[in-house]
Every structure is written in C-alpha cells, then in structure tokens.
Amino acid sequence: MEEINLIAIEKHSEKLRKNLEILPLNKLEEDFAMGNYGWTRDLILSIYYEASTGKIPRNLEYRIGNRGDGFDSLDFDYKYDFDEKDFLRCFDDIDISLDLNKRNYGEKIKISMPMYGAGMSFGSISLNVMLARAMAAKELNTFTSTGEGGYPRELMKYKEHVITQISTGYFGVREETILITRIVEFKYAQGAKPGLGGHLLAPKVTPEVAKMRETVPFVNIYQPFPFHSVYSVEDHKKHVDWIRTVNPDALVSVKVSTPIDVDMVAVGIYYAGAHIIHLDGGYGGTGASPEFAKKNIAMPIEFAIPKVHKYLVQEGVRDNIVLMVSGGIRTPHDVAKAIALGADGCIIGSAELIALGCTQCGNCEKGGGGKGCQIGIATSNRRLSLLQDPKWGCKRLINMYKAWCYELKKILYMLGLKRIAELRGRYDLLIDYGPKFKGYEEYLDYLKK
Numbered sequence: 001m002e003e004i005n006l007i008a009i010e011k012h013s014e015k016l017r018k019n020l021e022i023l024p025l026n027k028l029e030e031d032f033a034m035g036n037y038g039w040t041r042d043l044i045l046s047i048y049y050e051a052s053t054g055k056i057p058r059n060l061e062y063r064i065g066n067r068g069d070g071f072d073s074l075d076f077d078y079k080y081d082f083d084e085k086d087f088l089r090c091f092d093d094i095d096i097s098l099d100l101n102k103r104n105y106g107e108k109i110k111i112s113m114p115m116y117g118a119g120m121s122f123g124s125i126s127l128n129v130m131l132a133r134a135m136a137a138k139e140l141n142t143f144t145s146t147g148e149g150g151y152p153r154e155l156m157k158y159k160e161h162v163i164t165q166i167s168t169g170y171f172g173v174r175e176e177t178i179l180i181t182r183i184v185e186f187k188y189a190q191g192a193k194p195g196l197g198g199h200l201l202a203p204k205v206t207p208e209v210a211k212m213r214e215t216v217p218f219v220n221i222y223q224p225f226p227f228h229s230v231y232s233v234e235d236h237k238k239h240v241d242w243i244r245t246v247n248p249d250a251l252v253s254v255k256v257s258t259p260i261d262v263d264m265v266a267v268g269i270y271y272a273g274a275h276i277i278h279l280d281g282g283y284g285g286t287g288a289s290p291e292f293a294k295k296n297i298a299m300p301i302e303f304a305i306p307k308v309h310k311y312l313v314q315e316g317v318r319d320n321i322v323l324m325v326s327g328g329i330r331t332p333h334d335v336a337k338a339i340a341l342g343a344d345g346c347i348i349g350s351a352e353l354i355a356l357g358c359t360q361c362g363n364c365e366k367g368g369g370g371k372g373c374q375i376g377i378a379t380s381n382r383r384l385s386l387l388q389d390p391k392w393g394c395k396r397l398i399n400m401y402k403a404w405c406y407e408l409k410k411i412l413y414m415l416g417l418k419r420i421a422e423l424r425g426r427y428d429l430l431i432d433y434g435p436k437f438k439g440y441e442e443y444l445d446y447l448k449k
Contacts, residue, residue, distance in 0.1 A: 009386045016375055016387065020357055024049035024057060038283060039350070039360045040065045043330055050403035051355035051396035063333040070283070070302045071334045073434025078414040087413050094409040096420040098345045100183070100251060101275050102320050107182060107249045112141040113405050114420050115335060118284075118326055118349030119165045119187065119255070121149030122172075123200050123209035123221075124364070125353070125378050126385035132393025133352060134158035139398055148187055148198050148223065150212040151177040163253065168197050169223035171213040175246060183276070184243045185253040188226060191280035191298040191327035194257035197223035201365050204372060204380045237272040244273070251275040253324070258282065258299035263311035266323075270312065276322045278347060279304050283328025285350040301327045302341060306447055309342025309425055332407035342425045353377050355400040356393050 024045040035041040046062035064072040098114040133144040138161045145163040150172015159180045167187040200221040210217040253276035254269045269277050281301025312318040326347035335346045357375045364378035372379040376387030427447050
C-alpha cells in the first residue's frame with residue numbers, strides 16, 4: 001500500500017511541477033481565480049516564471065500589485081535609459097552585497113545580496129520546505145531562519161546559513177543550537193499579528209512537531225506575548241548579553257512589529273547591543289494563525305522604514321546597526337524601494353513559498369491531521385510534505401533570487417549607482433503616484449528634514 005502511495009505522490013508531484021512551468025506562459029481567462037490585491041495573479045505567475053527560468057518575465061506585470069498604495073504607488077525617478085549591452089559590460093561591477101555586522105564585536109558576515117529568508121517554523125511549513133530554503137541559502141551565500149518552532153537536526157549540515165529564532169515560548173531552544181549558529185534572532189512580535197504570540201493550531205501539531213517543541217500532540221500551541229522577562233531596554237540587554245555569553249561570535253537580530261512608537265523601539269534595540277533590527281510590517285503572511293489574527297493591523301512597512309531610519313540618523317547611530325525589513329516584500333522593486341526609504345536590506349517570506357508553488361489560497365492552517373496546504377508547503381502532514389522535493393525547491397529558489405539580483409542591478413544601473421548601499425535613504429529618487437492622505441505635505445516635509 002505504501003509503495004502505491006509513493007507512486008501516486010510522485011505522479012502528482014510531476015504534474016504540479018509541470019503546471020508551475022506552463023501557467024506563466026499561458027494566456028489565462030480574466031476570471032481565472034488566483035491571488036488578491038496585494039499578490040495579484042501577474043505577481044504570482046511572475047515568480048513561477050522566475051523560479052522556473054532564472055529570468056524576469058516580459059509579458060507579466062512583475063513589479064507591483066494592485067493595492068493602489070504603499071510600494072504599489074511608488075516608482076523610481078530613473079536617471080538613465082536601459083542599455084542592455086552597456087549594462088552587461090558593467091554587471092559584475094555593480095555591488096549588491098550587504099555587511100550584516102556594523103558593530104565592533106561578533107563575527108563579520110557579508111551576504112551576496114541584500115536579502116535573506118524569513119523565519120518559518122517547523123509545523124507552519126514542512127521539513128522538506130525548510131531543507132529547500134536552507135540548501136538555497138547555502139548556494140546563494142545568504143541565510144534562512146528556523147522560525148520559532150525549534151531547529152530540526154536535518155538543518156544542521158547547513159548551519160553556516162541558518163538563523164536560529166528564539167520566541168516567547170522558547171520552543172525547541174537549546175544551548176547546542178545557539179552555539180552552532182552565526183545569527184540568533186529574538187522574535188518579540190510579528191507584523192501579521194502584533195500584540196499576539198505565536199499560535200499553531202492543533203491539527204498541525206503532529207507528533208513530530210510536538211516532539212520538537214516539547215509539547216503534546218494535536219493540542220493548540222500558544223506562545224505568550226510578550227517576553228515576560230522583558231519590560232525595559234535593560235531587560236532586553238540581558239537577552240543580548242545571554243547570547244553573547246553563550247556564543248560571543250554570534251550576531252543578534254531583534255524582530256519587532258511596527259507600532260506607532262517603532263522609532264523608540266528601534267533605538268532601544270540598538271542601545272541593548274543588537275546587531276540587526278528586523279522590522280516586520282502589517283502585510284506579512286503567516287501559516288500558523290487563525291483567521292481573526294491575520295489582519296493588517298501593524299503600521300505599513302513603507303511608513304515604518306523612514307521613521308526608524310531618520311530617528312537612528314538623528315541619534316547618530318545609523319551607521320552602527322543594520323536595518324532589515326519584511327512584511328509585504330514581493331518583488332525586487334519592493335526591495336529597492338524599501339532600501340531607498342532607509343532600510344539596508346529585506347527579509348523574504350511569502351515570495352519564497354510562491355516560488356515553490358503557493359497560490360495564496362489561504363488554506364495554511366486548515367485541514368485535519370496537519371494537512372493545511374494541498375501542495376505540501378504549509379503543512380505538517382508527512383504524506384503531503386513529500387510533494388515538495390528539497391533539491392527541486394532549492395533550484396527554484398536559486399532561480400528566483402538570480403532573477404531578482406539581475407533586476408536589482410538593473411535598477412541601480414538606471415539610477416546611476418554602483419553600490420546598493422548608495423541607495424539607502426534616497427527618498428529623492430522615489431516618485432509617489434498614490435492617493436494623497438491628510439497631512440501628506442507635512443509628511444513630505446518630514447522626510448526632507
């Protein structure tokens with residue numbers, strides 16, 4: 001019986017993979033159901049195409065979605081027209097690498113592109129997807145993150161490129177994983193559900209997931225909000241000091257959502273001694289929360305970035321810390337816009353899963369027996385997870401990022417810049433075509449100060 005199931009799974013996998021290659025090439029009917037205002041059909045198909053070919057599509061709107069505001073209403077004031085021959089001649093001279101440590105302690109780490117993978121825990125996504133992301137991170141010289149559900153031993157061989165995340169429930173946190181990691185991330189909050197701790201619904205808590213998190217199978221797992229040992233910058237500093245005591249070489253990242261006083265939060269993270277501030281905006285996704293929690297209730301990331309960047313500049317510490325952002329970063333154009341607003345780089349979540357076949361159907365946390373996602377991505381069901389082959393997934397992620405890096409360099413070329421670092425905080429290179437809200441002129445004056 002098991003052999004028959006494996007044959008059926010292989011056949012189903014082949015059809016899924018073929019469809020991902022064919023769909024972007026077909027002219028679909030207008031009423032073809034796929035996507036939403038943020039993740040439009042064209043954006044999803046564009047990522048399918050990029051993951052299949054390593055190239056940017058020519059017949060799809062791959063730059064923006066259809067929200068009408070945020071990154072979708074921003075564009076660049078390009079200085080030069082695109083000359084492909086000249087661009088290819090200077091392609092290797094355009095630097096998009098990023099230093100992740102601007103402090104005078106901890107390991108000096110440079111990644112080859114201003115992006116790395118977001119935290120997605122074992123249970124919210126399948127182990128095969130985690131492996132694909134880790135394998136791709138190694139090949140791309142960047143990072144992926146374990147998320148808050150522990151560090152599966154299968155990821156150990158990629159430890160040089162895996163961030164271990166510590167959240168309020170301390171699920172799966174072990175001294176061993178802190179000792180082997182190069183970056184530790186404290187997750188204080190998540191943009192998709194600020195003010196709420198993690199919540200993995202009972203059907204996804206399979207025996208394997210429960211063992212990793214040291215809990216009971218098929219019982220809801222809640223993480224408290226916030227860390228009940230942290231109520232001040234001084235308390236937060238104790239967390240940073242704890243990691244530096246256990247592993248002095250490790251960099252410390254701190255993930256927070258975007259409340260109204262996010263600038264004060266960010267400067268507190270700096271003074272606590274962290275290396276990386278990770279801002280997570282309200283458009284981010286989650287595969288481990290009930291529907292009521294998945295609302296855009298955090299500050300949009302495009303407002304939070306300049307607010308934090310300017311405050312760190314005013315405090316005189318901007319060049320001493322790295323600002324990474326996530327929560328609705330869907331395209332290389334979003335990455336470039338975020339950096340122009342003041343970020344150093346971006347953290348990518350949903351786009352990676354779309355490269356593996358996600359359709360944004362919203363079924364991540366549903367279904368009995370941990371089934372959730374029907375194509376083996378956001379699932380803890382062992383049989384469904386076999387639909388995702390790590391080697392195949394790794395190749396698709398590498399292809400997607402290859403296309404993104406090409407487009408990032410193209411953007412820099414058309415702006416007349418040689419390094420991605422030169423784009424940081426360049427509001428003057430952006431044009432806003434979006435709706436003008438009350439206080440818009442005052443906001444522009446604030447950005448120019």
